Amino acid sequence: MNEPELWLRGDRAGIGPIRSDLVEDYWRWEQRIPTIVGYNRQTPQQITTTREIYTSAYESSSERQIKFTIYTVDGTEPVPVGTAMLLLDLGLDVAEYTVSIGVPEARGRGVGSEATLLVLDYAFHVTGLECVYLTVLEPNVGAITAYERSGFRRQGVRRNSNKWLGRRVDEIHMDAVPAEFPGPSRVKEQFEVES
Numbered sequence: 001m002n003e004p005e006l007w008l009r010g011d012r013a014g015i016g017p018i019r020s021d022l023v024e025d026y027w028r029w030e031q032r033i034p035t036i037v038g039y040n041r042q043t044p045q046q047i048t049t050t051r052e053i054y055t056s057a058y059e060s061s062s063e064r065q066i067k068f069t070i071y072t073v074d075g076t077e078p079v080p081v082g083t084a085m086l087l088l089d090l091g092l093d094v095a096e097y098t099v100s101i102g103v104p105e106a107r108g109r110g111v112g113s114e115a116t117l118l119v120l121d122y123a124f125h126v127t128g129l130e131c132v133y134l135t136v137l138e139p140n141v142g143a144i145t146a147y148e149r150s151g152f153r154r155q156g157v158r159r160n161s162n163k164w165l166g167r168r169v170d171e172i173h174m175d176a177v178p179a180e181f182p183g184p185s186r187v188k189e190q191f192e193v194e195s
Contacts (some may be wrong), residue, residue: 002067003077003078004016004019004071004078004080005017006025006071006073006078007068007122008118008121008122008186008187009073009186010073010114010115010118010186011073011074011114011118011120012072012073012074012109012110012111013070013071013072013073013110013111013112013114013115013118014070014071014072014073014078014115014118015068015069015070015071015084015115015118015119015122016068016069016071016078017067017068017069018054018060018067018068018069018083019069019080020054020055020148022069022080023050023051023067024053025102026050026054026082026083026102027045027047027050027051028102029046029082029083029100029102029103030046030050030100030102031045032102032104032129033148034104035100036100037164037165037171038100038137038140038143039098039100040137040163041053042164045058054067054083058194062089064087064090065085065086065087065088066085066086066088066095066116066122066127067083067084067085067103068083068084068085068101068119068122069082069083070082070083070084070111070112070115072106072109072111079103080105081101081102081106081111082099082100082102082103082106082112083099083100083102083103084097084098084099084100084115084116084119084130085097085098085121086119086127086129087100088127089128092130093128093129093130093131094129094130094131094132094133095123095127095129095132095133096132096133096134097116097119097123097132097133097134098109098134099115099116099119101115106159107142108142108151112143112146112147113145113146113147113149113150114150116146116147116150116152117149117150117151117182118186119132120132120150120151120176120181121181121183121185121186121187121189124178124181125185125187125188126187129178130177130178131175131176131177132152132175132176133155133173133174133175133176134147134152134172134173134174134175135158135171135172135173135174136171136174137149137162137164137169137170137171137172138164138170138171138172139155139164140164144172144174147174148174148193150176150182151180151181151182152174152175152176153174153175153176153178153180154173154174155173155174155175156173157170157172157173158170158171158173159170
């Protein structure tokens with residue numbers, strides 16, 4: 001098999017387009033309990049729903065969504081470990097961000113933080129967005145830390161507005177803007193001319 005297409009590559013993570021040959025992997029990753037709880041779903045997702053979400057990447061929804069496969073790149077070849085998505089509002093030049101690291105061995109190694117940084121780089125320097133935002137449940141400390149490492153800042157709290165493991169919790173609202181992008185920009189590096 002040829003090496004997968006990577007749009008952007010860091011030291012630990014890379015991002016590339018959604019791949020039709022990975023749809024069953026995407027579905028399997030989204031059925032793991034940490035992902036179900038992190039997405040605040042109460043039930044597993046049907047594989048037909050996952051197929052619809054990921055195979056519509058180049059159809060009518062492509063103007064409203066940018067979907068990414070996340071890879072670990074610290075081995076001999078890139079290994080797919082998760083997905084990320086930007087839900088676009090191009091009238092306002094903003095997007096909502098979602099991410100899932102589906103392979104347990106890839107968690108806690110900085111892969112999610114670096115993949116998020118790469119998605120922000122793409123959002124600001126390819127798509128030209130002015131703000132990327134997300135909502136995370138307050139007990140999900142690992143996710144909050146990863147988002148903060150990638151350039152997201154806390155913007156507010158919606159109190160008692162959601163549930164985590166059967167109890168009421170707050171939602172944390174976060175956003176990232178181009179002026180605070182921590183870099184480096186892997187997009188801009190592709191246009192630098194060596195002197």
